[in-house]
Amino acid sequence: QVQLVESGGGLVQPGGSxxxxxxxxxxxxxxxxxxxxxxxxxxxxxxxxxxxxxGSTGYADSVKGRFTVSRxxxxxxxxxxxxxxxxxxxxxxxCKLENDWAAYWGQxxxxxxxx
Numbered sequence: 196q197v198q199l200v201e202s203g204g205g206l207v208q209p210g211g212s213x214x215x216x217x218x219x220x221x222x223x224x225x226x227x228x229x230x231x232x233x234x235x236x237x238x239x240x241x242x243x244x245x246x247x248x249x250g251s252t253g254y255a256d257s258v259k260g261r262f263t264v265s266r267x268x269x270x271x272x273x274x275x276x277x278x279x280x281x282x283x284x285x286x287x288x289x290c291k292l293e294n295d296w297a298a299y300w301g302q303x304x305x306x307x308x309x310x
Contacts, residue, residue, distance in 0.1 A: 197221040197299040199290055204304030207280055211308070215275040217290030217301055228293045229273040231264060233286035233306075243288070244275060258284075280308045 203215040217229065231243040244264040245253045252264050263276040273290060287303040 197223055197292060197297075199292060199299055199301035201288070201290055201301040201304040204288060204306045206307045206309065208310055209281060209308055211280050212276070212278045213280065213306060215277065215288055215290075215304060215306070217273045217275075219271040219273075219292050219299075223271060223292070223294075225294045226271075226292055227295065229264075229266065230291045230293060231273075231275050232289045232291060233284075234289070234303075235283075235286040238286075240289075241286075246273060277306070280306075282308045284308050 197219060198221050199217055199219050201217045203213055207213050226248055228245055228247045230245045232240050233243050234240045243255050243258055244262055246264045246266055254262060261279045266273045285308050287305050289303045290301045292299045
């Protein structure tokens with residue numbers, strides 16, 4: 196069993212910053228990638244950022260240059276640093292752990308960007 200616990204969400208003004216954390220625990224035998232998704236009200240789930248086991252990163256065009264995904268392997272934790280936040284970034288942000296056997300989802304953390 197793998198559990199993902201997300202934290203760091205909240206209310207922030209446009210142009211502000213937040214750092215989301217996703218800590219994985221349990222029977223983690225391998226990690227192919229950690230992925231951040233988000234889902235805004237009335238919209239479909241959107242892939243935001245990915246970091247692979249080898250450290251490669253990828254970003255959605257909408258966040259590229261503003262968001263940075265990183266990891267701390269010793270803590271089994273992935274981070275999403277979000278800068279220059281915009282109202283359209285408002286969503287529930289989810290992390291997902293992918294390995295050869297399954298994908299595991301966190302419960303999500305709300306990010307609200309509003310003046």
